[in-house]
Amino acid sequence: MAKLEKDEHGRLIFTEAMRKEYTILVPQMAPYHFEYLVEALNTEGYNCELLRTTDYALINEGMKYAHNDICIPAMLVIGQFIDAIKKRTVDKGKVALIITQTGGGCRASNYISLLRKALKKAQLDDVPIISLNANGFEKNPGFKVTPKLLHKLHDAVVLGDLMMSLMNQVRPYEKKEGSVEKLRQSIDENLKTFFNHNKWFTWGHIKRKIHEICQAFSEIETIKTPKPKVGIVGEIYVKYSPLGNNHLEETLEKEGVEVVVPPIYDFFLYSFDSRVHDIKRYGGPKKEAFVLKSLVWYVEKRRSAVRKIMKHYGFDAPVPYKKLKALVDGVIDVGTHTGEGWLLTAEMIDLIEHGAPNIVCTQPFGCLPNHIAGKGMFKKIKSLYPESNIVAIDYDTSASKINQLNRINLMVSNAFRNMKERS
Numbered sequence: 324m325a326k327l328e329k330d331e332h333g334r335l336i337f338t339e340a341m342r343k344e345y346t347i348l349v350p351q352m353a354p355y356h357f358e359y360l361v362e363a364l365n366t367e368g369y370n371c372e373l374l375r376t377t378d379y380a381l382i383n384e385g386m387k388y389a390h391n392d393i394c395i396p397a398m399l400v401i402g403q404f405i406d407a408i409k410k411r412t413v414d415k416g417k418v419a420l421i422i423t424q425t426g427g428g429c430r431a432s433n434y435i436s437l438l439r440k441a442l443k444k445a446q447l448d449d450v451p452i453i454s455l456n457a458n459g460f461e462k463n464p465g466f467k468v469t470p471k472l473l474h475k476l477h478d479a480v481v482l483g484d485l486m487m488s489l490m491n492q493v494r495p496y497e498k499k500e501g502s503v504e505k506l507r508q509s510i511d512e513n514l515k516t517f518f519n520h521n522k523w524f525t526w527g528h529i530k531r532k533i534h535e536i537c538q539a540f541s542e543i544e545t546i547k548t549p550k551p552k553v554g555i556v557g558e559i560y561v562k563y564s565p566l567g568n569n570h571l572e573e574t575l576e577k578e579g580v581e582v583v584v585p586p587i588y589d590f591f592l593y594s595f596d597s598r599v600h601d602i603k604r605y606g607g608p609k610k611e612a613f614v615l616k617s618l619v620w621y622v623e624k625r626r627s628a629v630r631k632i633m634k635h636y637g638f639d640a641p642v643p644y645k646k647l648k649a650l651v652d653g654v655i656d657v658g659t660h661t662g663e664g665w666l667l668t669a670e671m672i673d674l675i676e677h678g679a680p681n682i683v684c685t686q687p688f689g690c691l692p693n694h695i696a697g698k699g700m701f702k703k704i705k706s707l708y709p710e711s712n713i714v715a716i717d718y719d720t721s722a723s724k725i726n727q728l729n730r731i732n733l734m735v736s737n738a739f740r741n742m743k744e745r746s
């Protein structure tokens with residue numbers, strides 16, 4: 324039985340012995356990506372379990388143990404963790420939690436401390452928490468990000484972005500209802516064994532898989548009825564998590580539109596690049612800037628091959644990161660990188676320039692960084708792109724779902740009207 328050990332600051336650490344015995348609970352933050360991330364982690368000797376609960380009521384657990392002033396993504400993640408531990412019937416005392424830590428200027432950097440405080444209040448303070456970050460914070464002897472794991476995590480994010488994009492491009496037009504979902508299930512089943520390999524240093528392995536997936540999607544029979552495209556942007560958690568955004572993707576698709584969600588990988592590249600930007604502008608370790616810059620270059624090189632394959636099979640592919648960044652020239656400074664920062668503005672412009680002028684900008688209530696780079700940029704964007712049709716939706720513990728739906732419906736009906744007028 325693994326012993327509880329603390330570091331010099333009194334923090335409970337995740338030990339080597341725990342790695343063998345403990346289950347690591349992972350909050351579901353992005354449905355396409357996290358399934359694969361968990362598979363990748365499990366092939367590297369961890370025992371991770373993805374929390375798939377989508378009942379909004381678990382926010383009550385978050386509200387019970389965390390101050391109600393904190394951002395809704397933290398409230399939901401904390402609620403989801405505590406709810407899962409309480410409901411556990413097996414190995415209740417052998418669970419650890421994993422959470423991302425951004426290290427940026429906003430409250431997301433403190434989610435881990437809030438979670439520790441909440442666990443203590445819930446008398447669960449013997450549960451270790453693993454911080455997943457690129458800055459080397461909070462080391463744990465039982466959890467090491469090796470180059471092999473890093474490559475597998477990279478592949479998981481690439482596949483998640485790919486599946487999200489293909490599903491959204493094909494499902495609204497499928498001839499036989501359910502055929503896209505059926506294909507997804509068979510691909511997911513097949514991907515369960517994909518990460519169980521040692522060929523992490525080669526590119527051919529994943530390239531073949533991407534070809535296979537794109538080909539399978541291209542063979543689905545479709546009816547190309549014109550539909551307006553609606554993009555989703557915003558704070559990372561409420562943008563991707565159905566729990567955070569009340570199943571926004573599904574809601575929009577039911578309204579008869581094609582949904583476009585920008586890739587999650589751009590957010591990671593933006594985080595690395597922001598650090599490089601800070602080091603250049605304010606000083607800092609040059610070696611770190613070089614490593615991060617090389618990482619962005621390497622990831623982009625691999626992603627450009629994915630883009631080529633997607634285009635080869637007739638699908639729209641996301642724009643390269645460098646181009647995305649260039650879109651905000653003269654609109655917002657690229658030093659704006661608290662929360663989603665300039666990336667949020669860039670994503671809106673990219674969507675408009677690529678045929679999706681209708682946008683839902685999701686933001687947690689009281690999320691200042693995203694109100695600045697999101698809602699705060701609407702006027703400027705409207706003046707540059709008069710055809711834009713953007714609605715801001717706030718997500719809060721007390722936000723009315725009906726109110727959210729009314730605002731979304733109004734934006735969608737404008738989207739249909741605009742499409743008709745332009746045709």
Ligand code: SF4
Pocket residue numbers: 394395396429430431432558661662663687689690691692693
């Ligand atoms: S980006 Fe917004 S929601 Fe996320 S931690 Fe910062 S303030 Fe909170």
